[in-house]
Every structure is written in structure tokens, then in C-alpha cells.
Amino acid sequence: MTEQQQGGTATETRKAVVEAKDVVAGYIPGVNILNGCSLVAYPGEMIGIIGPNGAGKSTLLKAMFGLVKVHSGSVTLGDRDITNLRTNQLVEMGVGFVPQTNNVFPSLSIEENLRMGLFLRPKKIRERLDAMWDLFPVLHDRRNQSAGALSGGERQSLAMARALMMEPSVLLLDEPSAGLSPVRQDETFLRTRRINKTGVCVVMVEQNARRCLQICDRGYVLDQGRDAYSGTGRELANDPKVIELYLGTLAKDVDEERDGH
Amino acid sequence: MRRGVAGLVLALLLAPVLALISSGPASAVDTLCLPGPDKACIAGTIRTDEGPLADVTLTVTDESGASQEVTTSESGKWNVQVDTEGKYVVKVDAESLPDDLDVKTGEVTVVTKFGVTKPALLTIRTADYSATTSKFDELVQSTVNGLRLGLLLALASVGLSLIYGTTGLSNFAHAEQVTLGGMLGYLLINQNGLGLWIGGLLVVVLCAFTGWFQDRVLWQPLRRRGLGLTQMMIVTIGLSLALQYVYQYTVGARTVRVLQDNPSVREFGPVTITNQSIVAMVISVIVLAGVGYALLRTRIGRATRAVSDNPALASASGIDTDRVIRLVWTVAMGLAGLSGLLYALVTNGIKWDSGLQILLLLFAAVTLGGLGTAFGALIGAIIIGLVVELSPVLGMPGDFKYATALLILILLLLVRPQGLLGKPQRVG
Amino acid sequence: MSEQMADPKVDTGLADPAARRALTSGFDAVPGAGKPDPILVVDNIVRQFGGMTAVDVQHLEVQRGLITALIGPNGAGKTTFFNLITGFDKPTTAGKGAHWAFDGRTLDKTSASSVAQAGMVRTFQLTKALSAMTVIDNMMLGAQNQAGENLLKSMFRGTWAKQEKEIEAKADELLARFKLFEKKHDYAGSLSGGQRKLLEMARALMSDPKMIMLDEPMAGVNPALTQSLLGHIQNLRDEGMTVLFVEHDMHVVRHISDWVAVMAEGRLVAEGAADTVMSDPAVIDAYLGAHHDTDLGDDALLTDAALEGMADEVAAEDAEREAEEEAEGLR
Amino acid sequence: SDSEGESTPEASDTPSASESAPAADSFTNDKCDAGATSADTLRVGGILPLTGNLAFLGPPEIAGVGLAVSDINAAGGVNGAKACHDVQDSGDSTDMSVSTASAGTLVASKPSVVIGAASSSVSLNVVDTFADNKITEISPANTAVDLSGYSPWYFRTAPPDGVQGNALGTLITTDGYTKVGFLVFNDTYGTGLRNVIEETVKAAGGSCTYGCKGDGDEFPAGQTTFSAEVSGVLASKPDAIVVLAFDETKSIVPELKSQGWDMSKVYLTDGNVSDYSKDFAKGTLEGAQGTVPGADPDSSFKDRLSGWAEVGEGSALKDYSYGAESYDATILAALAAVKGGATDSATVQKNLAAVSGATDGEECTTYADCVALLEDGSEIKYSGPSGIGPIDDENDPSSAFVGIFKYNADNKNELTTTVEGSK
Amino acid sequence: MDTIQFILNGMMREALSPQTAAVAIAVIGLNIHFGFTGLLNMGQSGFMLLGAYGFAISISNGLPMILGILFGFGAAFIFALVLGAPTLKLRGDYLAIVTISAAEIIRYVGRSALLVDFTGSAQGIPGSQYTTGFRNLSFFGTGSFTLIPFNYTDVADGAAWVRIIGWIVAIAVIVLIVMRFRSGNAFKGIAQSAGMAGLLVFGVLLLFFLFPVPYQSTGVSGWWVRFVAWGLALLCTLVVFLLVRSPWGRLLRGIREDEDAIRSLGKNVFSIKMQALIIGGLFGALGGMVYVLSSSVQPDSMGRSLTFFCYTALLLGGAATIFGPVLGSVLFFAGRIGIKYTAAAYVPDSIMSNQQTEQFSYIVVGVALMLIVIFRPQGILGNKRELRFNV
């Protein structure tokens, strides 16, 4: 069931940027959350991961980022085996990560939060800060306010900005659009795409599945710790099975209802 | 019988007794009066607040009016032997006194008892004697003492606060680290004769190393294993216990001094202060300012705050949290060691439980300023220091000076729960 | 005891969509419009942080028995507004004209717990799962009026055993609906982000509130599950519960809300039926964005122009706030 | 134990003639076997501060007990059996579970007598336990007035506060000082002595300026900073200052010095009269005076004490406080056992006062001499290095010699006179 | 008797000591505070001291014992109210510093020389002034006795095999009891409960057989005090068991996790925290009263170190467990004595003097404490899974 890949990808000779192979991982010894999950991202690709709540999507990202112990299987970055490497070492290698929750430093000011994003290369901070102020003017206005006071959506923006500070070569995003207003969601998705177009490989987990699949090159559907389906974004979005089990028909129904109105 | 008067003493159970039995070197008492079974003594010393007065004449008159005269010796001492029990009036002869003296009590009645030497207390003052000191002077002196104590507490509590701030750990062994500074000072400077500055530097370096080492072998592995904070707190309690007894075992349970010499003293108006205290205060201020600058303005300082906020995210930002925390331990322990050394110098001694005695003050300082804020700890420590030193001057019983500091802490927390510099947290 | 357990809701006759439409069509589509049977009435609630006004709601009424959505850009003050009326925060105007009443009961000075006891229960945007307790314990805590929560009675099992059973049965039912039944005996701390959200919602429902206030309930919840949960919420509404929820997913808002209120920069700026509000150009401009219906996979959207346009929209979302902040600063 | 009984008297024959100290290498450290009880031999239990706040008082006290047992055995033991000692930790008053546990262990080991405790607080914690189990307890260091006559099983060889307090009060007033300030350690020792000295001084027409009874200016145990107290006492303009403290004195004296006080106007007591030559710069304490109960614990006794400590505890003594009292407590118990002909605790309790001289016996100064007298059937009055008089009906020493010391330029205390005081 | 027997007897004495029971009672209270409700009460010794003072002062001033007990509880009750009213709304860390400070203030006030006629100041109140009434209540008679008046040395001449078998059975019983508890169904059904009770009694008797401990019947640290102290400890355990398995207990645990969440569910968090603080404080006061029954009231003995010991005992046994406090207290005190006596018995005099051995043994105690917490962070009875989330 895992090997539904078809089309160009099957004959792929390109080298993977990040690859998770048969990862088995979990939080408590003896209880595995991921049961042999595989994922590969090629240069310049944008990968979406969707799936039910508790499927292990966040766990997969964390396992790739060294936050969850990988019991078996491997994670590679380019040629390097990065299984169970410490996170700060991954950051040095150019991997960026935005967690699903707790994704800002609440008692640091907004500016300091951003500075943390580029901790390893302090020389470039000014330049990158300016770039971020351009992208997120709200943040600029309140740059001395502590991040703990921000609203849910504002935090999410800040978290994203923090990850963008360091210009990563691989970006792992866990539900970047959650809690954002529609226009910001759109903007986030487009911006991610744009970043992706500059050659950054993006792996994102999304519950806004429809949107996610629209913009992703390829998608994986995770269920119970395994990748149940994979394929290009559009294939998945139109796969009736996927729709029934994971996407639901709400958006479609609502849109139809409205259009019929 | 070797000491001959025991039987007699039994008869005099209820009275205060001073029986001169055998004398050691006679120099102390110029002429002796030996009370016996049928002899009593009256003795005293004539002195002003400036010193004993020689050659003063006194008359001792009994109830019948018979009197005898004595003259004080070089050391102002005099005594007479009498052979009846009863009231005697001792009067100083004003003529024999130097001029310009104020005789407060020139005459006193003494009831003698056989076998006993009774004191006759005559009070003579110089003309410019004043029985009170200015409250203001006392206040100024105590304020300076308070600042001094506050700065020393600050040195130690900033480290405590840093550790709490970065790891969330309440380190109960911090006090022993303070003690360690003093103990090492004693060993290196007093015992091994190192110079104060070299020795002091070495103490700080060694203490900092213990911080590094502790984190390396203990705290880091525990963090890795995900040990809870309360559990870690109990580990610090265990460590504290072990260290206290290591000190008892190695150095002993008595007070030891880093320097044997008495510190030289300076006076600034009403304030008397030792040179050591001045140097200690200056060092504290410089070090604290340095730490403060490092925390606020440097990258690594920000990193410590980031780690304290959200360690997982910090490492996801590329911060090597372990290194940051190790640095914090190293610095905090170095500061604690420095504080202990200065404390031992300024308070003239260090003992196995010296740190323990101020532990609560350290925690109070940290909390007063706002948990986890290093500057808060500084301000808190100074407030605590001032309260401890000033409350007796302002009329609190001396017993309660620590209690007063703690009470102030409680009251302040009621008004400002987040501490002086802490920020309230957002809900929801 | 059994009386307490009985369903507190009354049949409002609003289970019928047509009746609801008829009712809402009678409302004025202006901010702060009066409602015939408001369960919640809010007046003059202002909350400032330093110089910044996060919430400034002059008047708002929430109709009993309907699902009302509260939408608005990020930082509009929705969560803060929730905090204020549920007693987790105090309005700056407290004692100076702030006034709000729930179900006829004035709540101005009441604590968070009494607000909830009065029947207005909320969830949190950043979830508050009780990590070291099992999922079922989390659920059981939600139930109201438990005899066993009285210190004296708690020692005697007989006084609460029966009620406990009833509550557990109810919890099981809700857990099943929220797809958490298999996790019943797991610690809540081991749930995924979305599962926590679900647990929180289910826990709030355990208390049979008269009105439930959900703060972004569906953010992070899988779309397929969202759909079935919406059905459940609608059922509750049909049984008479009032729902006020904050949500950024416009499909959800459109699908279930009977009435929509829009907040921006702390103020109530619009009210109306979903379709009306969402076709309001101001709302589209500042909140929904021009692309909210388009396919983002379209490369055409990646042009600078398109991104700039979008940035403008975001700027518009912020603009008014800034203006206000400035005004605030001048004052 | 029978065979031992045969052999020891012979051993004792030889040295009995000589009153002088045995050579250092003849000290023995006779620790008790777990099984030996007071039924077989004189088992001297100890509940002494080995750890905690007062641990620095431990070594001389242990040495006192150990030396006494060594001397007893050198003189042939008690009733033909070798005595032994078993010292348990009393901890300090911050953790009473230590002393409670030690008391339990001691009770279970059925000792003939228990020497201890050093701190009145600890004594109060365990005194009922010993009394209930009918075990004689002799404290070498408790001076609190409240403990006088506390129970028939509680004795002490340290004279109660009155003895020393009167002597010191008289000393201060005959030195011509009118206004006296006190730096007092807030525990029974400090406040008890303070009360007596204050009374004596007032009775002579003097007054108290600081740290007086009812002022609440005592400093709590364990305090380490004394600048406030010293400032306070100086501000009250006293003519003389009495420092009633233990080890804190080491911090107080330099503080007094640095705030400009003339140290010849300082008075110390037995808790802190010791040799400070290693602690202070030359001349610091010169002229300061102090009192120590106990007739001149002359240097030969100190040397023996220290000598035993080297054998028994591995290091020489730095300090001799309450060593003589511990020694005498042990010897008195042994003599009581000899007099009563049995080593059980009840016998010791019954005869303790008698051998201390309460029955006007003949004076003897060493264990061997006293045993010889007892064997002759005469009443005795043991008069040991602590210089206390007979035990009175409140189980206190009725009187004691009080040595008056003066510090020289090397910060060493030198005996000037000895006076006898009573309570 | 050999050395091992001597050490074991010492440990048994300590394990049975009424003061151990007293601390266990206080720890049970602390368990309600910290283990179940998450209140970081660092001033449990303050509650104990107040209980002890209330009890001892009123009795020594001639009031009847029952009033003394009430005064003890009353003092702790008021202390809890006064402490709780302002601080229960603050963050946990602040509660910690406020409670520890308040407890220290009580101690400083108690030992102040100004109150010498009331509290006895630093010296405290001698036991003889208030324990007589309690001892008169004893129906144990006078004299002394051993609970099981023979020991393994009496059986088969104290042959080694008796001892070995005895120990194996004892350990097996302990393991069995612990396992039944861990499995969580120790008290389900009458048969189970009876089985457990039987096992407990058997285990205790076996221990008494292995270490016979003679005591006075009624004396100050005799069987009567022990009986009452341990009876109270068991009673308190039962009360806590009943309390925490109820919805009230569930509320406590909820508050420990997140107060705001509980508040949003319509529970009066403040009042429940206050209830918990008071109940735990009353247990503390009771512990204090029992503590001083066999000794004297000494303010210094109920200071910070006692609070630390309470925490240590709690975490050793397992926070938020029913039997953890009792087990932890016994283990802490008996273990400490075990270490001390082992050091005293086996460290040769040539290496360390008596005093050094004693000090050394405390170093070992400290290190052992660290190691136990490091290698069994959840405590003996605690649940490791729960631990993962309370960081």
C-alpha cells in the first residue's frame, strides 16, 4: 500500500535532499508511534503531509528533526545520516523547523525571537531582520513587545518569520496556517511556495489539506504511523478514497451550496 | 585538702560568691584581698570611660562610723578587707580625682559577707562623655552594612536566579557552593599561604570549574534522561547534604578564617568600614554589572533567556542548549564561589553551614526581584540586605531581622505577585 | 441529583432551518444589533494593554439557540474578548460602565468559575489538556454539580457512585463521537495537537452548558473529522444550546453559523448572515483576501504583482489597527 | 567476663601507686562490643555532637569519655571488668530525629550510664526517654537552670549558669564597669548565662545597655553576619561587652575590632574561651578576660586529653571545652558502680551523689585512689579536673571552681586566678 | 547478636519510631498539597510546629488534652487560611517561597527570647509538661515487652538457614505487596482486600520476628506512643485513600495540571485549593503533635531541614500515591540509620575516627539520596508514565 508512487517519481534518479526510511519512532520506550514510515524529498520539492489527528505527522517531523528518538530506520540529509542527531547540529546544516505548538519564546521580545532564528550567523542579522520587517510589518511595529502577549495568529506569524530568518535549505513546517486569518493563510501558502521556488525544499504538515495539496508537488497521507498514500498533490486531492477518509466534503459542499445560491 | 574552702562555700549557697583562693600570676591584681571564714572583702576599680585612674582615694565606712582609706593602684584597682559583716559605705574622695570629671556615683553602699569579695561600683565619667549615639549615624552605618550584605547576597543570588531561569531548577545546593568559595579561600590562602589576589582568583576559577564539572557529570545526564524538576530539586537537596558533611569531614565543624589579620578600617564621617568591605563591594558591583551587560546585550545572554523560555525551540534555533546551560552553571558557580570568598572575608569567617544560613535569604532575594530575572535578583538582594541590617536599628528586636526580611518579601508578593521586575503572564 | 443531570436545554423550536432563517432575517445587520431573545448581552467592554486597545466592544447581543460565529483578522481581539466575558481577564472599564449579562444574570464581577457554573463554558485557543491525567479523567472533570466534589461527601462513595457511573457513560459517548475512545485510558499529555483540541471541546460539552464558546475549535482538526463534529454541534444547537465560536475556516463558518459577527481592531465592525457578511467588500478586503477562492497551486499567483497585492491586503488588515494605535497615542 | 575479672586486678596493681599520667602510648580506646551490657561491665554510652552545629564540641567530650575509660581500665576496670564506651551522635537541634534514634540505640544497648548531651535542647529531647528506661544520664555541658532537678536520672557535671554567671558578673563589676552590653546567642546557654550576669551586675549597681533580658536582641543560632549586632551594642555605649556565644565568637571579635572596640573590655565565657592564636592577628584579643568553670584544667590534663584523642580519634585536640566535665562524669559513674558493687544503671544513679562528696567523704583525685578508698570502705569525695563540688539534691554540682583567664598578645588565654562559685 | 543484627535492629527501631510515624503523617499531608494538588508547600514544618505549639502550650497551661489537640489544629487551620488567602492565587513558585518564609517566621517567633514564658524560646517546652495526660490514657500497663518475644536466634539455635529463609519470605512478601499495589487493584473486592491485609500483617509480624524490639509499654517512646502514632498514620492514609479516589481527588489532580482549565469548567479552584491546603496542613499539625509526644517541643527541630526530609520521604515513596508517604518516611529514616550504623561498624577506626565516620555516613546519605532519585525518579510506588508530563 505504501508504494503507490507512479509517474516521474518512480524512475527518479535525482538525489534525495531529505529522506526518512522506514522510520520507527516513539516517545515512550516500547510504544511506537511511527511504524515504518518513509518519506523522501528531492531538490526543490514541496512535500505535504496530511492525515487524521494523531496519525503521527508531527511525530514524523520531529523524528526527522531529532526531537523524537528514532528506534529503527534512518533519516538522511543529502549524503549524511542524520538519524538521532542533535537538533542544533541539524540547524547548522541548514534545516529549519516550525513546531506545531510552543513555537515562540514567550518572554523574549519579538525582535529577540527573530534574532534567535539566526543565532548561528549573527553577522547577517541586520540584513535578515530588515527582510522580515518587510514581510511582516505588524511584527516590526511591536518589535519590543514580548512574544507571550501575542494572539494565536500573531504567534504563528512570528514563528514562521523566525524560521525564515536563517534561510534554511530544508524547511520543516508543522501546520503553519493554523490559527491564521484566511488572507494570511493564503499569503503563508504562497510565500512558502515562493520560498520553495528559490530552491528550498519544504516539508509541511497541514490540516488545511485542500490548500496544502493544491500547492504541494507531492503529498503523503499518514495514518496510524504509516504512509498510507502518496502521490502528487493533485492526484491525492482528487482521489475519492482520500477525500472520503481524510479530506471530507465540507468545503466542496459549502462551495457548491454557495455557488448554487 | 587541696582547695581549702569547699565546706565554707556550702554554707553560702544562695549568695553570689567570689572567693579568692589561689592566685596565678600576681600581676593582674595588684594587692590581694583574701576573704576568709571571718573576713570579707570589698573591691573595685576606679575608671572613667577613658581608662583606669590611679591614686584615687576612697573611704570605706562601716555602720559604726569607723572608716579606712585606700588608694587605687596603677590599674585603678583597690580593695579592702573587713572583719564584720554588714553595710559599708564606699565613697570616693573628689579631691583626689583629676579635674574635669563628672562623678555620677561617688558613693555606694555594700553589704559584705564573710568569705566573699563584694564589688563596689562607682561611676565616674569624663566631662564630654555622652551616653547616646546619634540615631542618624547608626542608620547610616547600618545602611552601608546593608548595602554590603546586599551586594554579597546579590553575587550569589544572581547565579541562583540564572540557574532557575535557564533550567527551572531550584538549586538548594547553591548555598554549599557559596560555602565552598570561603572554604577554598581558607585552604588556599590561610593554609597554603597563597596571596589574597592570586588565591582569590584561583578560588573563583576552581568554583567555576565545579560548576562546569557538576553539569558535565550530573545535571546534563539528568536533563537528557528527562528527570523532572522536583526530582532534580531533591537531588540538589541530597547534594547539599553531602557537601555540608564533606566540609565537616575535611575542614571541621568550626569557623575558619581566610585571613587571620584584622582588616584595616576606614572612616567616612559616621561610617566605619573595613578596606576589605570596600574592595568586596567594588568587586561585586563590577562583576554584577558585567553579568548584567552580558545577559542583556550579548548573544549568549539572549540565548540563556531563550533556553529558559523554551529549550526545545531554542535548540531548534541552533542554540546548543547544553552548552548554554553548562556555561550558566559555570558562571553561576563561579559567582557563588566569589560571593562565598568575599563573604568569608567580610564577615570574618566561614563555617560548614554558613551558606545554608543565608540560603533562604538568597531565595528570598531571587523571588523578591522576580523569578528568573537576574536584575531582579540584584535588586531583591540589596533590599533584603538593607532590611536585615536596618530592621534592628528601626526598632525590630534583633531576633527578628531575618524574619522581617521574609515578612517584607511576603507582603511585597501580595501586592506584586510577579516580583519587582517580573512580568505577568497572558492567560488563554 | 437526577434533576441536575437532566438536560438543561429547552426546545426553542429552532431545530428547523427555515425557522432559523426566518428568525435571523428579522435581525438588523448592523454591529450591535438588538436580538429578540439574547442570551448574552455585552456593553461597553474595553481592554487596553499599555497604550494599545485590544478590545472595545460597545454593544453585542447573542441570540439564544443559534450558532453565532465571531470572525476577524489576527489580533482583532477575539480571544481577549472571550477572556473578558468568561472572567479570565478584567476589562479596563470594569466598574466604569462595563456591563455584561448572561441569561439575565449580571456577570460584571464574577469569577471564571461562576461564569462557567452559570452555563457559559469556553475552550482555549492554546489547548489546556490536563497532561498527567487520563483522557477519561479529563472528561469526568467537565461534568457539573458532582456530589463527590464536595469534600465531606467525597469520603463516602455511596453518595456519588451512581452519579459517577452516569457521567462516565456520557463521557464515553462523547469520546466516541470525538474519535478519542481508544485513547480513553491514555494520558492526555500523550495526545497529538489536534486530539487535544478535540478533547478540550468534548470536555467542555460534558458540562451541558447553556452556551458554549469555542475558540478556533477546528484549527488543526482533520477536515473529515471536522465535518462530523460540525454535525454534532448542529445537533446540540437543535437541542437548544447556544454556540458562539471563533473560526478562521470560512467553510466552517459558512456551513454552520446562523449569524456572524465580525471584529477588527477590537471593535465589532459588522454583523449579519454568513453570506451577507462574507460578500461585504470591506470584510473581503481586510480579512478574506482576494484569493480565498482561487487555487493557490496556480503559478500565476507567484508573480510579484500577485504577492504584492496580497501583501497589500495584509497591510489593510493591519492598517486600521495602526491608525487606531496612533490615535490612541495622540490621546 | 569472669576470666577477665581475674586478670585485671593484677594489672592494676602496678600502676596504682603512681598518680601521674600514664605514658601516651598506654592510652586505650575501649569501644564496646555490641553485646556487652551493663549487666557485665561498665558500659558508658555517649550522646555527643559528632555532626551538626555543635560538632566542634564533640572531640574534647569524646576524648574526656575515652580517656576516663582508658584510665579506669588502666586501674583495673570496674569491679574487675573492663569498662567500655560507645559514643553515639546527638546531631543538633535542627534534626532531632538523630538524637532520638541514638537514644533508642543507647537504651537498647543497656548502658550503665549515658554521657551527654552537649546541647540543652538535645538533652530535653532525650531526657525523658532515658528517665523512663531508668538510665542514668550525665550531661557534661548543660548549664540551663531549667534542667536542675529535672528527673532523678538526669545529672550534670557542668555547673549550672549561676556559678559561672555570678563569678563573671562580679569580675566585671570589680573591674569597675558600670554599663554592660551583651552579644548573646539565642539558646539556653546564652540566655541563661546572660540572665545571671545581668542580675549580678545590676545587683552591684550596674546596668545593661544591649542584649538584655526581654529586649529580644539575641542573635539566632547559626547566624553568620554580626555587623548589625555589633553596631547595635556599640551604639548603646557600654563600658564593657560580654560575648556569650560559641564558635560565632570568631566572627564577632574581628567585627568588634573593626568597629573600633577596645578588646580589653570584652568578657568571654566557657563556651568561647579558647586558644585563638591561630585565628586572630597578634594582639587582637589582648586584655580580654573570660571565665571557665573547672579548677585549673592544668596543662597535664589537657595533654592527656589530647593524647588520648590522637590515639582514639586520630587527631590532637584543638579545643578542650567540656573535656574535663566529660571525664569526671565518666569517672563518677564508674566510682558509683564500684561503690554500689554493680554496673547497672540504677546502682550508678543511687551512688553518684555519694561518690561526688555529698556524704562528706575523703577527697581523692584519681580513679585508682578513689577505688582504693572505696575498697577500704570509706566514703569518698571525688575531686577531678572539672573542679566541681558534690552533686546536690537537684543532681547539679553544688559549686565549682571558676578559672579567670586573660588573653595575652598571642590571643592565648592565661589563667589569672581561680575562684570558687556556687549556684 | 552479630553486627548485621545490630544494624537491622537499629533500622527497625527507627522504622517503628513514633517520630517516623509523625513525619509520615506530615508527609501524607504534604502529599495532598504537593502530590495531588501541586501546591509547592515548602513550609510543612511550620504547620507541624504550630500543631505542636498549640498542643503543648495549651496542655502545659493546664487545659485538657482534647482542647490542646483542638488548639493545635486550630493554629494550623488559621495558618493555612492566612497563608492561602493571598497566595493561592499566585504562581506555584511563589507559594513555595511564601510558605517556607512563613514557616521560618513562625520558628523565629517561637524561639524568640521575648516569648520565653510562652513558647520556652530556643529551649522549647519539655515533654514532661504536656505528655502526662497522654500517657495516662494508655491501657498498655507498665513494664516493657517485646512484641514477638522470640527471634531467630531462639529458633534452631539461630542457625543461618532460619535467617536466610526468614529473609527470603520477608522480601517475597514485600515484593508481593508492592506489586499488588502497583497493579492498582489491591483493594478491589473483599477477597483482595482481605488478602492484602493478611499479607501486610504477616509481613509485619515476620519483620518483628527477624528483629525483636523491646520497649516500655507506656514510656515516652514506648509501645503506647508507637501504637497511637502508627494508628494515626494508618488512619490518615485511609482518609487520603478515600479522598483522592473520589471526584474531589480528581479535581485536585486537575488543579495540579492546569488551574485555568479547571476554572473554565466551572469549578471554584480557589476554594478547592484552600480545602487541600487546610487538610494537608491539619495532617501536618497532627504530625507535629505526634512528633513531640515522645520528645519535647523545639522550634529548631521543625525548621527547613524537616520540610526537606518530608519532601525527600514523599518523593522516595512516590508522590501522589497512597502508601508512598508512609513507605518513604520509613525508608528514609531507617535507611539513614542503616547507612550510619553500617559505616560505624565497617569503617575501621584506623581510617576514620568515630566522628569522621559519622560525618562520612551523612555524605553517603546525601549521595544515596541523589542516586535513588536519579535511578527511581518516580519513587518506589510512583508511576513512571505520569512523570513524563509533569515537567
Ligand SMILES: Nc1ncnc2c1ncn2[C@@H]1O[C@H](COP(=O)(O)OP(=O)(O)OP(=O)(O)O)[C@@H](O)[C@H]1O
Ligand atoms: N509527548 C507524547 N508522548 C506520548 N505519546 C505522544 C506524545 N505526543 C504524541 N503522542 C502520540 O503520538 C500519536 C501521534 O501524535 P502526533 O502529534 O504525531 O499526531 P499528528 O499526526 O501530528 O496529529 P495532529 O494532526 O492532531 O497534530 C498520537 O496518537 C499521540 O497519542
Ligand SMILES: Nc1ncnc2c1ncn2[C@@H]1O[C@H](COP(=O)(O)OP(=O)(O)OP(=O)(O)O)[C@@H](O)[C@H]1O
Ligand atoms: N497580555 C497581553 N499583553 C499585551 N498585549 C496583549 C495581551 N493579550 C493580548 N494582547 C494583544 O491584544 C490583541 C488581541 O489579541 P487576541 O488574542 O484577542 O486576538 P485574536 O483576535 O484572538 O487573534 P487570533 O485570531 O490571532 O487568535 C493582540 O494584538 C495581542 O497582541
Ligand SMILES: [Mg+2]
Ligand atoms: Mg500534529
Ligand SMILES: [Mg+2]
Ligand atoms: Mg485568538
